[in-house]
Amino acid sequence: MIEQIVTSFLAAVLIENFVLVRFLGICPFLGVSKKIKTAWGMGIAVVFVMALASAFTWLIQKYVLESFNIEFLQTITFILVIAALVQFVEMVIKKTSRTLYNALGVYLPLITTNCAILAVCIINVQKGFDLVNAILYGTFAGIGFTLALILFAGIRERMDLFSNIPENLKGFPISLISASLVSLAFLGFQGLIK
Amino acid sequence: MNEIILAAAIIGIMGIVFGIGLSYAAKVFHVKEDERIARVRVALPGANCGACGYPGCDGLAAAIVEGKASGNACPASGDEFTEKLADILGIKTEKTERKTARVLCNGTCALSRAKYQYYGIEDCSAAAQIFGGHKSCKYGCLGNGTCARVCPFDAIAIVEGVAVILQDKCRACGLCIDACPKKLIELIPVSKNYSVLCRSKDKGPATKKSCDVGCIGCTKCVKTCPVGAISMEGAPLAKIDPEKCTNCGECVKVCPTTAIRKVETFCN
Numbered sequence: 417m418i419e420q421i422v423t424s425f426l427a428a429v430l431i432e433n434f435v436l437v438r439f440l441g442i443c444p445f446l447g448v449s450k451k452i453k454t455a456w457g458m459g460i461a462v463v464f465v466m467a468l469a470s471a472f473t474w475l476i477q478k479y480v481l482e483s484f485n486i487e488f489l490q491t492i493t494f495i496l497v498i499a500a501l502v503q504f505v506e507m508v509i510k511k512t513s514r515t516l517y518n519a520l521g522v523y524l525p526l527i528t529t530n531c532a533i534l535a536v537c538i539i540n541v542q543k544g545f546d547l548v549n550a551i552l553y554g555t556f557a558g559i560g561f562t563l564a565l566i567l568f569a570g571i572r573e574r575m576d577l578f579s580n581i582p583e584n585l586k587g588f589p590i591s592l593i594s595a596s597l598v599s600l601a602f603l604g605f606q607g608l609i610k
Numbered sequence: 611m612n613e614i615i616l617a618a619a620i621i622g623i624m625g626i627v628f629g630i631g632l633s634y635a636a637k638v639f640h641v642k643e644d645e646r647i648a649r650v651r652v653a654l655p656g657a658n659c660g661a662c663g664y665p666g667c668d669g670l671a672a673a674i675v676e677g678k679a680s681g682n683a684c685p686a687s688g689d690e691f692t693e694k695l696a697d698i699l700g701i702k703t704e705k706t707e708r709k710t711a712r713v714l715c716n717g718t719c720a721l722s723r724a725k726y727q728y729y730g731i732e733d734c735s736a737a738a739q740i741f742g743g744h745k746s747c748k749y750g751c752l753g754n755g756t757c758a759r760v761c762p763f764d765a766i767a768i769v770e771g772v773a774v775i776l777q778d779k780c781r782a783c784g785l786c787i788d789a790c791p792k793k794l795i796e797l798i799p800v801s802k803n804y805s806v807l808c809r810s811k812d813k814g815p816a817t818k819k820s821c822d823v824g825c826i827g828c829t830k831c832v833k834t835c836p837v838g839a840i841s842m843e844g845a846p847l848a849k850i851d852p853e854k855c856t857n858c859g860e861c862v863k864v865c866p867t868t869a870i871r872k873v874e875t876f877c878n
């Protein structure tokens with residue numbers, strides 16, 4: 417059991433990292449990675465929503481889509497569920513924990529349209545996970561996303577401070593180039609487990 | 611056929627269920643917000659220009675009420691807003707003079723020479739990439755309207771190939787300053803009418819060759835200014851220090867190229 421969890425953790429965080437290997441959720445990856453602090457906020461929000469969305473979409477898939485034989489509606493249903501869920505979570509957090517709400521801030525509603533969340537839910541179904549494994553996979557995928565975001569934010573912070581970047585590459589271009597290099601580095605994790 | 615109806619029905623039902631659930635949750639989890647935030651928000655310009663450093667006017671309104679931002683944090687609002695704010699919050703605020711952006715170039719199509727005819731995309735940054743722009747003066751306004759497009763207040767117009775600021779609309783948010791590839795736009799207190807409308811660092815004859823109204827660095831204005839507000843910027847280019855300037859207008863009288871102008875009377 418523990419071995420399985422560790423394997424799944426390594427797979428989701430390093431080997432099949434959502435951002436750097438699967439290239440999902442690139443928009444927040446580039447948009448919210450200017451500072452490590454905001455990267456943390458976004459990362460935590462994503463972990464949170466991914467875990468919750470995994471659970472809910474798993475239930476919907478099992479008890480609504482499969483029982484009515486309408487699996488082809490998976491994408492649109494999941495988007496609906498995720499959007500509603502994020503709204504709901506935002507309200508609950510606003511009411512219950514002001515500190516958490518302020519920490520997540522604008523990133524929570526941003527996640528609604530993050531393709532990485534939808535991908536987690538669909539992969540859960542494709543791999544035939546049970547509920548517990550689905551939630552675990554969602555959490556791990558979120559952690560992988562956070563790791564990528566924070567790594568990249570660190571790189572960008574240092575780059576802004578210490579590097580002498582050619583005028584034409586400043587800003588977005590150099591970010592794209594360094595993102596591809598980070599992605600190449602993560603390619604090295606392929607074959608870590610069989 | 612049945613499948614389509616079933617699919618539509620289920621998605622519809624799910625949508626309705628989520629909708630009802632969310633509206634119910636909105637009531638249950640309703641958080642009472644400080645009503646002052648809404649009032650401050652209304653008093654703000656509402657352009658969400660982001661010049662204050664907060665995510666839009668909502669963010670700044672919350673920050674002001676929480677005391678994290680000062681009452682004059684919004685560069686786009688003048689005294690009117692500060693007074694309103696003082697009213698809402700019951701606090702005293704510092705007065706700042708309203709500023710306006712000013713385009714420091716006067717070289718309209720008729721007064722300056724062109725290097726080549728530009729047929730590229732309507733964007734100054736793009737035009738500036740090609741041999742420094744299509745004007746023979748490499749410091750001049752290219753007039754492709756990049757600043758006018760970023761202005762959230764519609765305060766910039768392109769008149770005869772040069773950007774002009776409509777001072778009564780300008781809120782000094784500074785977005786145009788960042789957008790201008792030639793760095794021609796400056797923030798100046800609205801009451802200061804006189805500016806050197808030229809940024810050409812070329813020597814006098816070179817400036818004269820490419821533009822009729824450029825500053826040729828003759829230093830006449832420097833010698834004339836009674837309060838010593840005008841200086842040469844290390845290049846043959848005069849610069850009026852708005853803090854020292856007393857609006858006397860002596861410099862305009864001696865300027866041989868009319869690079870110095872009273873901006874109020876000019877369309878700028």
